[in-house]
Amino acid sequence: MTRHLITSAIPYINGIKHLGNLVGSQLPADLFARYQRARGNEVLFLCATDEHGTPAELAAAKAGKPVEDYCREMHEVQARIAEGFRLSFDHFGRSSSPQNHRLTQHFAGRLADAGLISEVSEKQVYSNADGRFLPDRYIEGTCPNCGYDKARGDQCENCTKQLDPTDLIDPRSAISGSTDLEVRETKHLFLRQSQMRDQLDEWINSKTDWPVLTTSIARKWLHDGDGLQDRGITRDLDWGIPVKKGEEDWPGMEGKVFYVWFDAPIEYIACAAEWTEATGRDDAEWERWWRTDKGADDVRYTQFMGKDNVPFHTLSFPATIIGSGEPWKLVDYIKSFNYLNYDGGQFSTSQGRGVFMDQALEILPADYWRWWLLSNCPESSDSEFTWENFQSGVNKDLADVLGNFVSRITKFCRSKFGEAVPAGGDMGAEEQALIDELSRRLEAYDRSMERMEVRKSAQELRAIWAAGNEYLQSVAPWSTFKEDPEKAAMQVRLGLNLIRFYAVLSAPFIPDASGRMLSAMNTLDTEWPSDVTAALTALPAGHAFTVPDVLFAKITDEQREDWQARFAGTRD
């Protein structure tokens, strides 16, 4: 038995995520977690909300709430939606947890002791009216290059020129509009990643089986320009984890917090500690997942994320882990994804473009989304969501191929033999041919799932469903029944067993439908098949079942057009 530690990139607290975010990390991570559990392996699947930083503060202010309250509420909202999508996290934590405070401060202390933290004085813009330092992008002004009057302090969106906040003409706060700004000297901590460049480079080079997307992004950051740069890990904010050196104060750092990118990945570890606390387990329980000196040496750790998160996971977080000099578990495999586009453009949280997770669940059950998103996930390149493709994919695969299979065989059995698995007849050459094909395909399916080849897995699963229809079509029990009812009984018996077989194999993709198939077949036997012949005789003659309701109603053209129009604009 293998032990799988699985984490999905943690979604930012600021609002509800869209389908592009979902398919880029949480959903494939869930697929893998469910598969590994189904195979009987021990799994700890963690995710959390990423709660610190200026955007959270501003969103809270906009909502008229204290930031703590805002984050607590939004965490609940995201947790509920995750349940709606059947994301099977063992724990859905919060980067603002006390556990993360302690761990983040601990890591900072260790890194400082190892000489990997430097203190740097820099000049930053302070807004007297807002009573805070302003991140570059929250300063607006006129672009010295093109004259655009809403240029941001980091870049002019109009002429794309890179800017320094001090370059702006008539700078003002993007938060309050105040022009009462001044440049102040402030001191910050930097993680000296550059010191660890060779070590990280060597580590990345050893990962020959990682997706090229992952390694190419990492290499770019390692070698581009002057190579890996040190990064600031503190900010002048109120909301965040106070800067401390372990449990001690950090002279000169009073009133500052760690920068969100530093504490967010540490939450992967803290989340495990939250999990033990929430479930009444000992600390040793989470340490055996994270400390190689305390039992985690046989853990296989896999991370899932969109490509925008790759630099933090391939470089910054490993630098934190390695730099601590402590035996923390390092990631074994990083599965990264490209972007899912929406109808010719990008999904966009800030512009409210696309379909958001809550809206998706309002119009259709989770399985529809899970299936389409996973079978079309942006694995090797960006991929595209269009309502036409979604409709035809879901209708064809789920309603016609799988749902109709369940329907045709159960209804036929009911009308000819009643609602119990019929007895009589023996399998012959055609059955053996089906079993041979299913055995081959099952092997291919397992291999793809093991390798996290998501689209390929979906393709194979679909072919497994289709094989049932091919079999029925060729043996035609409705004809056989007329001359040889015993033989028809055998064919139907096999067909009914295929439903259970499909339910088990499909569960990682479509857990709800899988559950309904199992309950219709009146069985709790969800053992992952190794021998197909045995798996297809699990339901014996005489075993009662019920004809289920339509598993997947089709998406009508009217619905599609309605949704197309409804989601054409932007969300408020």
Place this chain on the structure above:
RNA sequence: GGCGCGGUAGCUCAGCUGGUUAGAGCGCUCGACUCAUAAUCGAGAGGUCGGGAGUUCAAGUCUCCCCCACGCCA
């Protein structure tokens, strides 16, 4: 501008270290079946693999140049 990732059938996409007539699903055409959610099954049409040059006995698959789309730029 630099860098990254792509440009393969009408659509969405596969094609590992170069090697027989370039693949899948959808869509389309024709046929079969009638148990089933007007579902299923079979057959077929459809691509000079963005353009050009080169390496090679052999290139979608390697090299160079160009064009196009997208993304990132601490």
